[in-house]
Amino acid sequence: MKERILELVKYRELVRNLVIRDIKLRYRNSVLGFVWCLGNPLLMMAVFTVVFTVLMPNDIPNYPVFILCALLPWNYFNTAIMGAIDSIVGNAHLIKKVYFPREVLPLSIVLANLVNFLLALIALFAMLFAFRVQLTPWALYLPLIIFIQTIFTLGLALIFATLNVFYRDTKIIMEVGMLAWFFLTPVFYRIEDLVPQYARLMYWVNPMASFTSWYRIVLYHGISMEPGFMFRTFVTAVIALVVGYLVFTRYSHVFGEEV
Amino acid sequence: MAAAIRLENVSKRFILHHARPHSFQELVIGALWRSRSQEELWALNDVSFEVGRGEMLGIIGPNGSGKSTILKLITRILEPTSGRITVDGKVSALIELGAGFHPDLTGRENVYLNGSILGLSQEEMDAKFKEIVEFAELERFINVPLKHYSSGMYMRLGFAIAINVEPDILLIDEVLAVGDESFQKKCLAKIEEFKSQGKTMVFVSHALETVRKLCDQAIWLEEGDIKSMGSSDKVIYDYLDDLRRKEGVALDEKHRHLRYELEEQQLENRWGSGEVKIYDVQLLGGDGEEQHVYQTGDIMIIRLYYEVKEPVADLTFGVGIHRSDGLHIHATNTLAQKVHYDARVGEGIVELEYGELPLSTGTYAVSVGVWPGDKWQLPYDMHSQMYQFSVWGAEDEGLIALPHRWLGGRPLDTSAEEASPSPTLKFKVESLKFERLPTHVLMGENDEHCLDGGWHEVEDWPPKVRWTKKRASLLLMPDGSASRLSMIAWCPQSALTPQSGRVYVDGRVVGKFDLADTDPRTFAFRLPRPNVTCPEHSRRGKPIKVTIEVERTLIPAEAGLSEDRRELGVAVQEIWTD
Numbered sequence: 001m002k003e004r005i006l007e008l009v010k011y012r013e014l015v016r017n018l019v020i021r022d023i024k025l026r027y028r029n030s031v032l033g034f035v036w037c038l039g040n041p042l043l044m045m046a047v048f049t050v051v052f053t054v055l056m057p058n059d060i061p062n063y064p065v066f067i068l069c070a071l072l073p074w075n076y077f078n079t080a081i082m083g084a085i086d087s088i089v090g091n092a093h094l095i096k097k098v099y100f101p102r103e104v105l106p107l108s109i110v111l112a113n114l115v116n117f118l119l120a121l122i123a124l125f126a127m128l129f130a131f132r133v134q135l136t137p138w139a140l141y142l143p144l145i146i147f148i149q150t151i152f153t154l155g156l157a158l159i160f161a162t163l164n165v166f167y168r169d170t171k172i173i174m175e176v177g178m179l180a181w182f183f184l185t186p187v188f189y190r191i192e193d194l195v196p197q198y199a200r201l202m203y204w205v206n207p208m209a210s211f212t213s214w215y216r217i218v219l220y221h222g223i224s225m226e227p228g229f230m231f232r233t234f235v236t237a238v239i240a241l242v243v244g245y246l247v248f249t250r251y252s253h254v255f256g257e258e259v
Numbered sequence: 260m261a262a263a264i265r266l267e268n269v270s271k272r273f274i275l276h277h278a279r280p281h282s283f284q285e286l287v288i289g290a291l292w293r294s295r296s297q298e299e300l301w302a303l304n305d306v307s308f309e310v311g312r313g314e315m316l317g318i319i320g321p322n323g324s325g326k327s328t329i330l331k332l333i334t335r336i337l338e339p340t341s342g343r344i345t346v347d348g349k350v351s352a353l354i355e356l357g358a359g360f361h362p363d364l365t366g367r368e369n370v371y372l373n374g375s376i377l378g379l380s381q382e383e384m385d386a387k388f389k390e391i392v393e394f395a396e397l398e399r400f401i402n403v404p405l406k407h408y409s410s411g412m413y414m415r416l417g418f419a420i421a422i423n424v425e426p427d428i429l430l431i432d433e434v435l436a437v438g439d440e441s442f443q444k445k446c447l448a449k450i451e452e453f454k455s456q457g458k459t460m461v462f463v464s465h466a467l468e469t470v471r472k473l474c475d476q477a478i479w480l481e482e483g484d485i486k487s488m489g490s491s492d493k494v495i496y497d498y499l500d501d502l503r504r505k506e507g508v509a510l511d512e513k514h515r516h517l518r519y520e521l522e523e524q525q526l527e528n529r530w531g532s533g534e535v536k537i538y539d540v541q542l543l544g545g546d547g548e549e550q551h552v553y554q555t556g557d558i559m560i561i562r563l564y565y566e567v568k569e570p571v572a573d574l575t576f577g578v579g580i581h582r583s584d585g586l587h588i589h590a591t592n593t594l595a596q597k598v599h600y601d602a603r604v605g606e607g608i609v610e611l612e613y614g615e616l617p618l619s620t621g622t623y624a625v626s627v628g629v630w631p632g633d634k635w636q637l638p639y640d641m642h643s644q645m646y647q648f649s650v651w652g653a654e655d656e657g658l659i660a661l662p663h664r665w666l667g668g669r670p671l672d673t674s675a676e677e678a679s680p681s682p683t684l685k686f687k688v689e690s691l692k693f694e695r696l697p698t699h700v701l702m703g704e705n706d707e708h709c710l711d712g713g714w715h716e717v718e719d720w721p722p723k724v725r726w727t728k729k730r731a732s733l734l735l736m737p738d739g740s741a742s743r744l745s746m747i748a749w750c751p752q753s754a755l756t757p758q759s760g761r762v763y764v765d766g767r768v769v770g771k772f773d774l775a776d777t778d779p780r781t782f783a784f785r786l787p788r789p790n791v792t793c794p795e796h797s798r799r800g801k802p803i804k805v806t807i808e809v810e811r812t813l814i815p816a817e818a819g820l821s822e823d824r825r826e827l828g829v830a831v832q833e834i835w836t837d
Contacts, residue, residue: 010378011375011378013375013379013380013381014375014376014378016375017371017372017375018372021361021364021368021372024364024368025361025363025364028363029363091359093358093359094358094359094376095336096336097336097352097354097358098334098336098352098354098358098359098376098377099334099335099336099350100376100378253338254338256331256336256337256338257273257337
């Protein structure tokens, strides 16, 4: 276990290069290129805003900021998981030909999406500024929230990547699964809008509900978070990572013949 | 020597993919009916071997024998089902070039990415980047996306990276089979360089010649078992022998089949009108036993069994030999040789003997045919390249083992005088065939035909004597049992100082001599042993070149002794072998 982690550290250059490759390739052949990492979330925000303020009006103030606060973390989670699912199978040519710690692949996918997310936050701050939402010192929690979300995402990424090696249905099922998850996470609605017992249940079983709420609490509302709530989510994230890593390393030695 | 790679009782089992559920659906069905059978494939069975530091190991064997599995186990792409693998040092594998290349990235970006896949740090890659690009000859294209590269450029880049990561252990899997010739040469040169640097290498290949040339040790794998292990020469010999024997059996069965059941059916490499059939072909050694592996210079007899079914006018049998790639090496027929065969109905045998098979190491195929008169285009029966044999050659390379011998070399600057044609030079190598060389030369007695350069006219003193220059040669034909070379010689009469020199046979020193005065002395030297790689080729029938070289020569006129301006080395009266 310790050896494996040390080996992973040895391959940090590879992780870095794969992350760079991913980011470079994402926008390489598009006309606007880099602008898209800001433009894409803003366009999605516009769509949600039109739907939920013009077509189905609601009483949420500053709705564009409200939606963006949760949409960006959700997009980060969604693209990271969907990318990581395919990371082993999609790199079969590498897995079969070269040895390197296999966890490098899902890890680099998650990190590349993290970088993309951090860049997209520029758009969020621009919107906060445009809508004159006052930032409070609680916004300093942001790096911690992002860190915990990354831990959780990585844990799930490892599990799904492994599962997809043995059962290729995983990816297909998860395409629907992620859509369901999206609707079950308070992204375009408030968690308070739900029937109360469902709201509590959601916090218990859906860590993504906790994450999106956090972003809203510290940025949109600018208020403090309940430390106990935060700690519970942190523990959930760590458990996800440990389980994910154990599952992954338990099976990674046969990837070479299964992909 | 510490082992760089050690495999101890390594086995590897694959569970065949079609037998295991690949989707939830199959899993559910499998759980309900319990019908799926586990199909196992043991790619390696209890394999143990070591590769010492600096050694180069070749792995040969048919497809699917587990060769590539071994490489993948060493690189840790696969893990053994049981057993232990110990690898000491950094491994780089030339299993597939450019693994992980991305077409949208530039050459430069791919170099760095590929380098880090192979485990190199940014600084190491910075240091090697220039070398890699130079080796790949891609200076102009390095900032161009890879999708614009030709496949050759793509491969060169992949190879350049893999070879420049400076591994301690290099694994090579058939990559040399691709690429143009100049690139292949470059790869081989780099491998030779690695070898001279004492790197450990494992080389998996079908190219037996290359394995033999590069590797000291070899392993022959078959169905996951080590069939033979040891020096590459021995292993390749075993492998070829087995291959021929197996194919021989298969062909015999094919024959019977042909003869009794499918007379009329035309095979792809067999055709003819059928009045006469060649129903069996045997390749025999000099002892008359069936043989499929020969050594260069062996006797090979090709025996055709034929049956004349309908009386025909005139039978011509022909035999041809092709190299495994189809190159036509030799063909002969009985018409050209004016040999006639009885064309009555019935069976018969025709034999063709090659007295000394002049072929180098390789696999060859024999074609046989029978046709009327000179109408080879309309054969009764023709078997095209149906019978294989292999040849195990001496050190020489190439297609044909041409008969040859090396004439001893000499430095150019010291032989300014020898360069002028010597009046006594009568012997030419071409005349070897026609003149019988003596085993014993008594100077002055009709010895002209065996003297090479460097002798003076015969003198009638004391009985008969010849003088050598600084260096003089003659040719002798030792008989098969000769083991010694003897010579009666003395100092030139006018030499005031002791004389000494050396005697060479075929360019190799066999001994020294010292002469103090003009008294004749007998010297005996041991003859070098004949070529050990072909023991049945004794020295018999091969002339030797005896060269006498003295340290100082004397010109009597310069010593003020006489008007004689000859360059005198040593006086020789007799030379013989016994």
